[in-house]
Amino acid sequence: MLKLSFFNLFRRKTRTILALLGIIIGVTAIIGLVSVVDGLNKEFENALGQFQGVIIMEKNSFDQTLSKIDVKFEKKLEKIQGVKTVVPEIWHIPTTVNGKAQFGADNVDLFGAIYVLGVDTKKYNSLRGDGWVGNIIKGKKITSNDKGWILLGETAADDKDLFVGSSIKINGKKFRIKGIFQAGTDLWETMALMNIDDAKEISDFGDEFFSDFYIELDDPTQDKKVSKLINFQHGTEIEASSASGFSEQYSPIMDNLRVMVFFIAALSAIVAGVGIANTIFMSVLDRTKEIGSLKAVGWNNTQIIKMIMYEAMFLGIIGGIIGIVIGIGAAGFLENAIGIGTFVSVELLLQAFLFALFVGLISGIYPAIKASQLNPVEAIRSG
Amino acid sequence: MTLIESKKVTKVYKLGMTTVHALRGVSSQIEKGDFIVIVGPSGSGKSTLMHILGALDKPSEGEVLIDGKKISKLDEWELAMIRRKKIGFIFQTFNLIPTLNALENVLIPTEPLDGEQEDYRERGENLLDLVGLKERMHHKPSELSGGERQRVAIARALINDPEIVFADEPTGNLDSLTGDKIINLMLNLNKEEKKTFVIVTHNQDLLKIASKKFIMKDGELSKIDRNHRVRKFTEKRTK
Numbered sequence: 001m002l003k004l005s006f007f008n009l010f011r012r013k014t015r016t017i018l019a020l021l022g023i024i025i026g027v028t029a030i031i032g033l034v035s036v037v038d039g040l041n042k043e044f045e046n047a048l049g050q051f052q053g054v055i056i057m058e059k060n061s062f063d064q065t066l067s068k069i070d071v072k073f074e075k076k077l078e079k080i081q082g083v084k085t086v087v088p089e090i091w092h093i094p095t096t097v098n099g100k101a102q103f104g105a106d107n108v109d110l111f112g113a114i115y116v117l118g119v120d121t122k123k124y125n126s127l128r129g130d131g132w133v134g135n136i137i138k139g140k141k142i143t144s145n146d147k148g149w150i151l152l153g154e155t156a157a158d159d160k161d162l163f164v165g166s167s168i169k170i171n172g173k174k175f176r177i178k179g180i181f182q183a184g185t186d187l188w189e190t191m192a193l194m195n196i197d198d199a200k201e202i203s204d205f206g207d208e209f210f211s212d213f214y215i216e217l218d219d220p221t222q223d224k225k226v227s228k229l230i231n232f233q234h235g236t237e238i239e240a241s242s243a244s245g246f247s248e249q250y251s252p253i254m255d256n257l258r259v260m261v262f263f264i265a266a267l268s269a270i271v272a273g274v275g276i277a278n279t280i281f282m283s284v285l286d287r288t289k290e291i292g293s294l295k296a297v298g299w300n301n302t303q304i305i306k307m308i309m310y311e312a313m314f315l316g317i318i319g320g321i322i323g324i325v326i327g328i329g330a331a332g333f334l335e336n337a338i339g340i341g342t343f344v345s346v347e348l349l350l351q352a353f354l355f356a357l358f359v360g361l362i363s364g365i366y367p368a369i370k371a372s373q374l375n376p377v378e379a380i381r382s383g
Numbered sequence: 384m385t386l387i388e389s390k391k392v393t394k395v396y397k398l399g400m401t402t403v404h405a406l407r408g409v410s411s412q413i414e415k416g417d418f419i420v421i422v423g424p425s426g427s428g429k430s431t432l433m434h435i436l437g438a439l440d441k442p443s444e445g446e447v448l449i450d451g452k453k454i455s456k457l458d459e460w461e462l463a464m465i466r467r468k469k470i471g472f473i474f475q476t477f478n479l480i481p482t483l484n485a486l487e488n489v490l491i492p493t494e495p496l497d498g499e500q501e502d503y504r505e506r507g508e509n510l511l512d513l514v515g516l517k518e519r520m521h522h523k524p525s526e527l528s529g530g531e532r533q534r535v536a537i538a539r540a541l542i543n544d545p546e547i548v549f550a551d552e553p554t555g556n557l558d559s560l561t562g563d564k565i566i567n568l569m570l571n572l573n574k575e576e577k578k579t580f581v582i583v584t585h586n587q588d589l590l591k592i593a594s595k596k597f598i599m600k601d602g603e604l605s606k607i608d609r610n611h612r613v614r615k616f617t618e619k620r621t622k
């Protein structure tokens with residue numbers, strides 16, 4: 001019966017192809033869209049994976065570059081239970097690099113811009129984890145003696161053709177490159193890490209403020225608990241967020257994106273479903289006589305339903321497979337030709353395939369029942 | 384032994400204002416081993432009767448008994464089972480499935496059954512051999528002549544080893560030479576395999592070889608008297 005159903009699909013090729021197109025478009029759309037969302041998600045996860053501690057920012061500042069915190073909190077935070085190291089940081093987005101404006105009418109590349117992170121290098125280098133910086137691939141770490149030296153992210157170095165030992169002018173001050181690092185994500189790799197005094201000099205931070213503090217804990221798994229404690233004690237001025245808290249901040253955005261994608265998928269499901277139902281229904285009408293004779297030779301309703309459902313299932317499977325192949329291609333195209341990061345997971349492929357199968361089966365139900373209800377005598381007489 | 388019996392079967396079709404009395408009280412008995420031929424003008428109700436006797440359709444009134452069981456008491460599933468096990472159908476237009484080859488078409492009625500596919504396959508091959516199509520087993524219907532297609536249909540009707548085969552104008556779409564071969568085939572099956580046949584036809588010659596002969600007229604079935612009416616028919620034909 002499988003074979004019979006399978007070949008039935010090839011009797012009206014144009015119609016089958018039209019029905020397949022519906023599923024293929026649906027599956028391709030799902031893979032294309034969801035892979036973009038997943039790609040984004042993964043990028044965030046990589047970025048967040050770089051630190052496991054707690055970040056202290058000015059209340060409601062949202063971003064380190066917008067935050068300003070009184071230096072006196074350094075001592076206060078060190079006293080809190082569970083806190084191991086408090087690293088003061090200055091985040092700054094320089095206005096000029098090598099004499100050129102970073103942002104202007106001719107340059108709006110937000111993600112390509114270099115930004116500065118000044119840290120207390122002594123404390124920073126004592127951290128267990130990598131901090132913001134991942135692997136140093138060339139050169140060395142900077143220490144508190146390395147005034148005028150920076151550690152530069154690989155993306156920025158490639159972008160500006162810089163090597164260990166080359167120099168770069170940031171806000172008019174000349175720096176030399178001590179090392180180049182890889183962070184595992186583009187988000188951090190346009191960063192220039194320097195001593196906090198250098199950062200003070202090129203920005204308008206005086207001696208009273210830092211941007212934020214990065215806190216390493218005795219036990220990294222306690223990040224939420226310690227954040228809560230800090231917010232409880234100093235919550236009027238500063239705000240502590242943990243790595244896990246960060247991802248919770250992003251997840252509503254991701255969820256919204258998912259809902260949107262789901263909506264588009266649902267639309268394509270309806271279109272595809274109607275297409276398949278129509279195809280199969282037409283082919284049932286075409287085969288009235290044949291179905292009648294199947295009944296005459298002793299097929300019962302269940303078998304007729306099965307035959308039609310198999311046809312629907314095959315449509316779903318074939319459409320699903322082709323859609324997956326095209327979808328992977330589409331995701332690759334988005335990534336390579338347009339530069340949108342995508343991530344095609346096995347899970348997504350499986351979901352897309354099941355979606356196709358599901359749409360196929362659902363839209364087969366009505367024509368299958370109709371076919372089984374054909375009166376065999378009428379069917380045989382017709383035509 | 385009575386296989387199928389009809390008692391005062393009527394069939395009425397209502398088409399808007401008009402009612403068509405396709406059958407007006409037909410009583411008949413089909414015995415094991417019969418080779419029944421039914422003739423009659425078109426529109427007289429032959430096909431309708433055949434469908435009702437073959438459990439494809441239900442009478443408006445009256446009763447059909449298959450193996451003594453009233454079919455009005457059976458549900459769709461049981462009727463399908465009777466058609467599958469006890470009855471074979473052969474149609475004027477063959478009604479084969481174009482995408483399947485001859486052997487696969489023959490095996491179609493075994494699809495709902497469990498059991499060894501290999502056994503059915505062997506049986507199908509033997510039946511195609513019996514109807515003289517051993518060499519053409521793997522051809523699609525479109526690659527076969529009309530006579531060959533009807534032979535495939537006969538093999539299909541026999542695959543589940545039914546007790547009785549209904550043939551509705553089996554030679555209607557065939558030239559007379561091919562038609563004769565098909566009839567001979569059925570006659571042989573009747574003699575050698577003891578299959579029961581009920582054949583509806585326009586071909587009056589068949590009455591000569593029938594074990595029971597009937598004529599259908601305006602929904603009424605009457606037995607043709609052995610000597611008298613046959614002669615009348617054949618005389619008519621030779622004029």
Ligand SMILES: Nc1ncnc2c1ncn2[C@@H]1O[C@H](COP(=O)(O)OP(=O)(O)O)[C@@H](O)[C@H]1O
Pocket residue numbers: 378381396397398403404405423424425426427428429430431432
């Ligand atoms: N589904 C139907 N609706 C209405 N009338 C029908 C239907 N089927 C058959 N008939 C009528 O019943 C009569 C008998 O038809 P049928 O059994 O096909 O005759 P035959 O096979 O002898 O040519 C005809 O008058 C035909 O028009």
Ligand SMILES: [Mg+2]
Pocket residue numbers: 429430431551
């Ligand atoms: Mg007829």
